[in-house]
Amino acid sequence: MANDKENLTRRKFLREGLWGACLAGTGTAAGLSIARNNRDNTVWQIDPYKCIACGNCATFCVLENSAVKCVQAYAICGYCDLCTGYLVPEPKALDTGAENELCPTGAIKRTYVEDPYYEYTIDESLCNGCGKCVNGCAAFGNGSLFLQVRHDRCKNCNECAIAAACPSQAFKRVPADQPYLLKKVDAKE
């Protein structure tokens, strides 16, 4: 009987001890997290200088219509007539006919500015982030077209599905108050 009671208290002691240890453990986890936290909220973004426009952004995003869209940096754009981001490599004619357009969704608008310059604008509601134009522009043009994660669409997944599939490790977390990595004009000189 006495033995039984002692056993009970021992068990209780063990339980209490373990309980305390667990609480301390969660406390440590919390403390460590706070110590490591830089207080900046972070979001996913593509480093345009690492991106190879492989096309994964259009297909791997958890959203059916990807959160990644193309951005046009006008200051870098050459306003070429023969835009390799806009036209397929060997266009039948230099016009806006669908058979000549590189963009599968027709999301790039071409507007005449003055001879021989044309302005190219992305219609974001149509862009699916496939990066075909980015590739074309980077291959023969100035590279003014590049892909960015749009934060009105991005769900900020804990693990970005596109980042996991990115062949060039172009995805990274950036501070939420500066959520875009834009191509800079001064890169030219």
Place this chain on the structure above:
Amino acid sequence: MTRLARITAFIVALLVPCLSALGELRFPPPEFESGYRFPEMAPLPVARPALYEYIDAALLVVALLLASYLILRRRSRRAIFGLMILALFYFGFVRDGCICPIGAIQNVTLTVFDSTYAIPLAAAAFFVIPLVFTLFCGRVFCGAVCPLGAIQDAVLIHPVRVPRWLESGLRLLAYTYLGAAVLFAAIGSAFLICRYDPFVGFFRLNGNWNILVLGVSLLVIGLFVGRPYCRFLCPYGVILRQLSRLSKRRVTITPSECIKCRLCEDACPFGAIREPTEDWPEGEYKIAKRRLTLFLLLLPVLVAAGGWAGYSLKERLARVHPRVRTAERVYLEETGQVTGTTNASDAFRTTGQTSEALYKEATEIRGQFAVGGAWLGVFIGFVAGGKLMALSVRRRRTEYEADPASCLACGRCYKYCPKEHERRKKTREAVGGR
């Protein structure tokens, strides 16, 4: 003029790749004569302000406080269900199911193993707060707050009893999942829990086809087997189980004393109600004792086998890491075993790194996976051995009670207890008499 310009542009376009140097524009920005100005770039949409993270954490605390009150004090299944649906709506559909405590395991793991990683505050809060509540009040998070639990709980219509041994065996999946998730998060290659989250697609009404199929199948199973993800897969549930064993307060079926009426026996759809037990009958006791000794001797064997198996899986495990995959591909290409390149190997070559550096990195990662894989195996072996032993001991129990580890605090059993009806009647009278 136009034609000439076109031809020039075309020739230039053909020549540029040879001429252009990195960092220089191939075509100088035009000097417009018509007074054209660069269009204003449409303002880029801003990210979700950090304030919302604090609101989420605060809402989590409020939900857990309310859940603890409803589960332990109010003891009303209907109220618990209501809170559960609200939580499903907010943490699931409004917040798109991200961040959740289950996935936060990986963020915390990464914080421990990678000193450069800064954990989002919400992830830390979502990991720690439910743990603390579990230490005080049992698995109230599972019962009324977790959106993944809620979506399964809501579809449960015809619960089928799962045999204890099968339940215990299947739960090994959850331990394995936890171990694997920690391993992959620690080596920084993948967040498995997020990648295979079966219900996040429903919350977003959008998602990967395979994962949606997985989610639908789990829900179909969940029509008959209560909360299959929670019981057999959830890695966070594994942690909560252990903490709930130690919790200060937790669900009791009866509000006062058990009269062993057996009415609650089949009340739990998750098989968490334990009936009173007698000691082993004389003959069986000996067999059980022998079995326990055998399992005790088997434990080191299981642990060693697990460790060895985990170690020998290192190559395959390491292949989950993108750098290792790239290294293997580059090796195949450079030794001429394959023709052509992949996006990854192309991207690697543009970085200008030497392939030797890449191979060295891959070897390092493989080494980490050898150690990590062995630990994972040891962990699984240890759990499997422990489970075998737990199945062959009998704990003396004098009344019907909810198993502290398995009870998901859904509150379904309360109304089965006649003592509970007595209590409610008394409360009603007290309220009415006032």
